[in-house]
Amino acid sequence: MIEVKNLTKRYGENIALNNISFTVGENTIIGFLGPNGAGKSTTMNIITGYLSASSGSVKVGGFDTLDQPNEAKRMIGYLPELPPLYMDMTVKEYLNFVYELKKVTLPREKHLREICALVKILDVSRRLIGNLSKGYRQRVGLAQALVGNPPVLILDEPTVGLDPKQIIEVRNLIKGLGKNHTVILSSHILPEIQAVADRILVVNRGSLVADGTPFELEHSMSAEHHLSVRMEGAAEEVEKALRGMRFVQGVQNFGEKEPGVWEYEISVAEGEDLRRALFSLASKRNWPVLSMTSSDLSLEDVFLRLTGSAYLQDNLTKGGDAQ
Amino acid sequence: MNAIAKKELKSYFLSPIGYVFVGVVLLLFGYYFYQVIRIGSSSYVPEVYGTMFIWSMMFLPILTMRSFSDEMKNHTDQGLLTAPVGVGAIVFGKFLAAFLVFAITMGLSLIPVVIISFFSSSLGWGTVFGTVLGSLLYGAAMVSIGVFISSLTQSQIVAAIATFGVSILLLVINQMSGLVTNTFFSNLLSWISFDTRYQPFTKGIFNLSSIVFFLSVVAVFVFLTARKLESKRWG
Numbered sequence: 001m002i003e004v005k006n007l008t009k010r011y012g013e014n015i016a017l018n019n020i021s022f023t024v025g026e027n028t029i030i031g032f033l034g035p036n037g038a039g040k041s042t043t044m045n046i047i048t049g050y051l052s053a054s055s056g057s058v059k060v061g062g063f064d065t066l067d068q069p070n071e072a073k074r075m076i077g078y079l080p081e082l083p084p085l086y087m088d089m090t091v092k093e094y095l096n097f098v099y100e101l102k103k104v105t106l107p108r109e110k111h112l113r114e115i116c117a118l119v120k121i122l123d124v125s126r127r128l129i130g131n132l133s134k135g136y137r138q139r140v141g142l143a144q145a146l147v148g149n150p151p152v153l154i155l156d157e158p159t160v161g162l163d164p165k166q167i168i169e170v171r172n173l174i175k176g177l178g179k180n181h182t183v184i185l186s187s188h189i190l191p192e193i194q195a196v197a198d199r200i201l202v203v204n205r206g207s208l209v210a211d212g213t214p215f216e217l218e219h220s221m222s223a224e225h226h227l228s229v230r231m232e233g234a235a236e237e238v239e240k241a242l243r244g245m246r247f248v249q250g251v252q253n254f255g256e257k258e259p260g261v262w263e264y265e266i267s268v269a270e271g272e273d274l275r276r277a278l279f280s281l282a283s284k285r286n287w288p289v290l291s292m293t294s295s296d297l298s299l300e301d302v303f304l305r306l307t308g309s310a311y312l313q314d315n316l317t318k319g320g321d322a323q
Numbered sequence: 324m325n326a327i328a329k330k331e332l333k334s335y336f337l338s339p340i341g342y343v344f345v346g347v348v349l350l351l352f353g354y355y356f357y358q359v360i361r362i363g364s365s366s367y368v369p370e371v372y373g374t375m376f377i378w379s380m381m382f383l384p385i386l387t388m389r390s391f392s393d394e395m396k397n398h399t400d401q402g403l404l405t406a407p408v409g410v411g412a413i414v415f416g417k418f419l420a421a422f423l424v425f426a427i428t429m430g431l432s433l434i435p436v437v438i439i440s441f442f443s444s445s446l447g448w449g450t451v452f453g454t455v456l457g458s459l460l461y462g463a464a465m466v467s468i469g470v471f472i473s474s475l476t477q478s479q480i481v482a483a484i485a486t487f488g489v490s491i492l493l494l495v496i497n498q499m500s501g502l503v504t505n506t507f508f509s510n511l512l513s514w515i516s517f518d519t520r521y522q523p524f525t526k527g528i529f530n531l532s533s534i535v536f537f538l539s540v541v542a543v544f545v546f547l548t549a550r551k552l553e554s555k556r557w558g
Contacts, residue, residue, distance in 0.1 A: 049404070069409075070409065084401045084403075088334055088337050089333075101330075
């Protein structure tokens with residue numbers, strides 16, 4: 001559906017995008033992830049035809065965005081970072097304008113009503129956009145992208161400015177849309193991408209640094225697997241028993257965390273799952289297991305490794321609740 | 324194009340700008356028509372339009388100042404430029420809306436003329452229509468220049484003042500052509516002058532080359548504005 005080939009964008013000396021290529025099939029949700037200023041919006045602006053690339057090409061639904069711009073644009077519904085809303089229009093007037101601007105041929109009343117119902121703005125359809133809250137404006141922006149029912153939706157940070165309840169609503173909405181639309185969704189918030197995307201593209205400083213499903217990304221980066229366990233029981237005895245297990249490569253004692261409870265980190269041979277064996281061992285010896293977590297690299301860790309410290313600085317305060 | 328012109332026209336009359344423009348220009352028309360009635364000769368009607376040329380040129384920048392400046396400032400141009408519409412159509416829609424506000428004003432200015440015609444048998448409608456046609460022509464040209472200037476800046480004020488500067492220049496260019504000794508430049512200046520091209524209309528002279536001139540100005544500036552918008556993509 002979308003074919004991006006060797007896309008490069010230079011602003012004078014600065015390289016905003018460096019040779020990015022990817023393709024997106026039909027009915028998938030692609031998460032575009034990267035720290036602020038990584039090139040997410042630039043890529044989206046080029047796909048939608050708002051900006052031109054310095055070199056490379058973009059095809060949407062088989063139409064080259066340079067050679068057949070109007071055909072390509074007709075395939076796309078775009079919600080830019082700042083929704084293009086006219087503050088002096090009512091929601092209804094605005095959507096009617098967009099309907100005419102995009103030269104949509106679907107039955108007008110019905111189509112616009114369906115969209116308003118979908119993004120839940122029916123109750124404000126007669127109000128001035130300038131008087132709406134940020135959350136509602138964002139939804140009007142989303143409605144605008146949906147007008148004409150384009151097969152491709154490009155959403156630049158669609159949940160910015162929404163409250164937690166609205167964020168969940170919009171995520172579910174996007175998930176639903178992904179069943180019969182190709183969606184590209186950008187965010188610098190990892191859990192958001194993780195929640196909706198079928199595939200994740202990570203960009204950093206203008207380059208594509210990773211491309212895969214959330215599962216693939218989590219596993220590709222972590223060669224070793226660890227199991228972190230808290231067990232009640234005499235430490236020495238437990239440690240010895242753990243070491244004696246199959247596939248265990250090493251055990252580290254992190255000390256007594258609660259009275260009588262020790263925490264251990266167990267290194268496991270690659271590709272082996274120790275959890276069940278550990279459970280039967282513990283129950284046989286009557287050592288209550290109080291917690292057990294498999295410490296694969298989380299997506300957050302993967303992301304941090306890929307993008308370096310830039311993300312950390314940006315998101316240290318807000319990104320901590322990833323898992 | 325249709326959608327943009329319609330939306331623009333609406334927004335002129337959703338904000339005070341449209342009413343203020345139409346109102347103030349008609350007020351001035353009223354003043355001059357009052358003079359015509361006082362003098363009691365309908366032959367002065369075309370001269371009202373001749374005088375209104377200066378005022379109209381002064382007020383036209385108000386109509387065009389927000390055309391693209393506002394869109395760029397509020398990032399709404401992103402919506403227009405990513406819609407399946409060519410830039411030419413976008414620019415022409417903007418131009419058309421501002422021009423229509425001016426045309427509405429000129430249309431309304433004919434009401435006093437109709438009333439005067441009831442009391443005067445000697446009113447030359449041919450001349451009046453020629454004059455109004457001329458007004459629409461210079462109006463269209465000025466609007467296209469204003470729309471172009473508004474595409475150069477995000478600030479409405481800067482756009483208004485710059486357009487105002489251009490219209491003043493076009494008003495004084497006549498006198499400048501008298502001051503220049505070089506015949507070529509003198510001719511060039513009076514060739515550009517909107518006033519020299521417009522005034523014959525008020526005397527009932529229908530000049531084809533002037534019509535072509537004004538329409539060419541429109542075409543050139545609509546084209547330049549479209550190129551300006553296009554160039555933004557390559558920034």
